Amino acid sequence: MKRAALVIAALALGAAPARAEKLVLALSSQQVTIASNYAGADLTLFGAIRGARPGARWDVIVQAEGPSGPVTVRRKEQLGPLWLNRATRAFTRAPSFLATLSSRPLQGVVSPEDIFSERLGLRAVTEGAPAEGTRKLSLSEDAAFVDALIRLQTERGHWREDGDGVTFLDRDLFRATIHLPPDIAFGPYQVDVRLYAAGVQAARETITFRVVKAGFEARVAALADQRRVAYGFVMALLALAFGWTASAVFRRE
Template sequence: MNGLVSYISKVGFCLAAFILLLGNTPVLVPDVSQDKISIKGDFTGAQLLLFGAITYPPGTRNQERADIVVVLKGPTQSIVLREKQNVAGIWINAASSEFRSAPGFYAVASSRPIETIVDNKTADIYELGLDHLQLSPAGAIDSKELGRFTDGLVDLNSRGQLYKSLPNQVEITNSVLYKARINLPASVPVGDYSAETFLIIDGRVEAAEIKDITIEKIGMGRFFTNLSQEYGFIYGLLAVFLSVSLGWAAGYAFRKL
């Protein structure tokens, strides 16, 4: 009986210490301007506002050197990247690499440049920055080749506005309130996204929170997307039928002219 009481006392002490420890750490309260974005046929892009507050434990000063990093990414997808090689003046497919899980969109906004906020190890752990994305290859590949294909994917998506780095784009007011704006291009992929907010003080991640965001097609765009994904054979037949019908109609119209 005494042993049980002693065990319960130890557990209670550990729980109390854990609660006190939590009470001495800052807390992030993030939010987004919209957690669901609908894409219609006339969609030309959107701007997402990510904002929130930092609450500090009672009796502690607001950290003047607190930094905020916001990462918006998703949806995870498999991507095959192929290199082109010029052979006798003709560009042909050469080496290729497949990534099992790469974000279709990735944007990182920060109150200062990432390299001035955290070291490379911390940036790698939390994937803070385009240079620190952790992409998983589908097969065996040496590190040098993996680095080359990773750089190629980042460059390709950066030129398409799907990967972007936004240093000095998180505004912090009175070391408490923060906000950042991230532009989404018209080509942004549909799916589930995560908006991760990190509070970093003296190079250490002190708090992190996640908000979920969904980007979806509506109307006829959604109908055709679902049809292609769930009924690929029917979608293919419909595409061939429409192509033949339009070709026949165009030919008939020209004969009448």
């Protein structure tokens, strides 16, 4: 029995791959500071492939996501001279920021089934069951709301999909640039990096960064969070002061 166990163990070790690819990641900065003069920023992701198989052709998909929350999309319809919000579609968890960058278009890297099962790309992240309370929509209606959300978020610069967003500097070294908009949300962000060879995932790693406030805005936010009663009292006094000042100015005029 012992000899058989040793043989099985030896065969298992022999069947195991001699080498396994691994990703080593680094960001140009792991903290983005927002001050009054912030107008957007670029983060550069560098990646290295360790233990690469000779002759393999690599593809990389980088997906960066920011804090998620509920989002409701409303469709306006004209009723006589008025435009009214009619049908709505609520999305339970929509990322405030989403960037999918790849060395080739996603369809050339992985199968359509894997794109949706792995939540790769804007549509795969967006589609899903509506939030509770949303009336049942037809497939065409639901697709229209998904398209509208993607279009709105893309126009705002909050979402982006780029099939040429990852550049190989040499065979085992790549780079991607993550563009952050001026009105980016605060909080933690996750960058998910996947390495593929012939459509099969060979390695996966994640790296994170944070978007934080700085300067006067940070001090005000800290005061509002740590001393809420004092903050509310000061805001009330300021409102009274501004109101009294405006009233005095208009009386003189």
